[in-house]
Amino acid sequence: MAVNWIKDIDSGLNKAKTEHKPVLVDFSAAPA
Amino acid sequence: MPVGVHIKENPAGFHRFDSAWTPSVIILDENGKERHRIEGYLPKDEFAAQLLMGLARVAFMAKKWAEAEMLYNQVTQGYPNSTAAPEAIYWAGVSKYRKTNDHHALGEVPKLLQQKYPDSVWAKKAIPWA
Numbered sequence: 001m002a003v004n005w006i007k008d009i010d011s012g013l014n015k016a017k018t019e020h021k022p023v024l025v026d027f028s029a030a031p032a
Numbered sequence: 033m034p035v036g037v038h039i040k041e042n043p044a045g046f047h048r049f050d051s052a053w054t055p056s057v058i059i060l061d062e063n064g065k066e067r068h069r070i071e072g073y074l075p076k077d078e079f080a081a082q083l084l085m086g087l088a089r090v091a092f093m094a095k096k097w098a099e100a101e102m103l104y105n106q107v108t109q110g111y112p113n114s115t116a117a118p119e120a121i122y123w124a125g126v127s128k129y130r131k132t133n134d135h136h137a138l139g140e141v142p143k144l145l146q147q148k149y150p151d152s153v154w155a156k157k158a159i160p161w162a
Contacts, residue, residue: 005036009045012035013064022067022090023033023060024083027051029040 059086067093081107081114088123097131100124118152121145125158 006012009025016023039046039054049058049066059068068086070079088103104127107120125141128134142162145155 003034005034007036007042009035009037009042009048012033013060016033016060016062017064019033020062021033022062022087023035023064024086025035025037025049025058025060027037027039027046027049027054027056027058029038029054 057083059083059090061090061093065093077111078114078116081111081116081120084110085116085120088120088127092123092127095130097127101127101131112148118145118149118154121149122154122158125161 005026006015012023012025015021037045039051049056051058051071053071055071055073057070058066061067067089068082070082070086074082084103084107088100088107091097091103092100101124104120104124107114108117108124111117121144122141125138125144128137131137138158138161142155142158145152145158149155
């Protein structure tokens with residue numbers, strides 16, 4: 001199943017607040 | 033809500049959460065408060081167990097005791113060989129106690145930990161409840 005990653009932290013936080021969902025933030029330095 | 037941040041593209045986002053190493057995964061509640069952090073690579077099962085621990089912590093801190101207990105039990109049942117399993121037993125007991133206010137819920141915890149994970153620090157932490 002593909003994950004639709006949100007790239008902008010604040011967008012993710014706002015969406016989480018609206019939808020009452022927790023947030024998973026994945027910090028990576030791996031090459032794309 | 034999955035948020036993916038590449039630290040070279042968004043170093044400010046990395047530092048905003050006082051992150052010091054990659055890979056790092058942070059689990060926040062719906063208000064953006066950090067509830068769990070995973071630093072460094074983990075094998076698949078350990079990682080899955082840690083994600084559940086994070087979700088359980090979110091529920092626990094929201095005082096959703098039944099949901100927290102269920103998620104902690106998912107860790108011990110789904111990933112009994114993970115390093116998170118003994119901690120999950122501990123917190124499942126606490127969640128059950130908070131849900132029921134019945135101290136017997138805590139009394140079961142040291143027995144279970146001594147039986148399954150006697151060398152874990154969580155077995156030691158549960159000693160006062162025996």
